[in-house]
Every structure is written in C-alpha cells, then in structure tokens.
Amino acid sequence: MKCPFCSHLEDKVIDSRESKEGSAVRRRRQCLSCEKRFTTYERIDEVPYMVVKKDGRREKFDRQKVLTGLLKACEKRPISATKLSEIVNEVETKVIDAPDRELSTIEIGEHLVTALRSLDKIAYVRFSSVYRDFQDEQAFLDELKALIRQKSQ
Secondary structure, rough: OOOOOOOOOEEEEEEEEOOOOOOOEEEEEEEEEOEEEEEEEEEOOOOOOEEOOOOOOOOOOHHHHHHHHHHHHHOOOOOOOHHHHHHHHHHHHHHHHHHEEEEEEEHHHHHHHHHHHHOOOHHHHHHHHHOOOOOOOOHHHHHHHHHHHHHHH
C-alpha cells in the first residue's frame, strides 16, 4: 500500500476490523519509512468486468470460458495447465486494468493468439482457425504459409 504522506510502498498493519455490516475491512497501517499512520478500507469489488462481443453485446468476463477455449486448442499438445492458467491470468489482468472495466473479444483473442504463437504452433493454428473464423481451406493455408514464412526468417 502506498503511503499517502511519503509515497513509500511498504507498511505494516497495526489493526484490522470488520465494518458493522461486514461489507468492508478497516485497516490501520503505519508507513515503514515516515512512520505516519493511515487507514485503508477493503471492499468486495462488485462491478463486473465485461467483454464486448463482435456484435456489440456485452457479457460478464468468464475466466473459465477463456480457459476452455485454450484447452480445446491445446488438446493432446505438450502444454501444461499451469502455462494455460498463466495466459488466462494475463487476459484477466488486462480486463481488470482496462479503464472502463471492459475489453473487446478482439483484444482478448489477439492476446491469446500471440501467446499461443510463441508457445505451440499447432495450438496456435487450432485456436486461430476458430477465433479468426476461417471460411475455407484457402484462409487456413494462408495462415499456415504466414507461419512458415515467419519461422524461416
């Protein structure tokens, strides 16, 4: 927690108490640099994080939905569940850090495609074929050719 007096990032908690309603925790803190005391409150973040679909609809961000898509793309590939979880954590952080608490599926998809491209080429092509909605085999072949060109460079 950043000290409001000197901006030092380290402090110690002196006292913690729940509010009367139980909806917040009040903490008294002391800065380890200037030793001044200040109060912080922890509350449950109730505003949902949203995803803007291609057609403009908005829906709640679903971490499990992103993970399920990655698991399908990585089926029978030598990729650990831990690595996939890290990728989902990165996406979730992007949504949480977005100024208006929402991110488009295009931005999420591009992040996932980039992560998979560096992780596993087969998983990348599988995910891309669904995400980019290849309409015919030519679009699929074009993506493979681009991947081969990139590898040879």
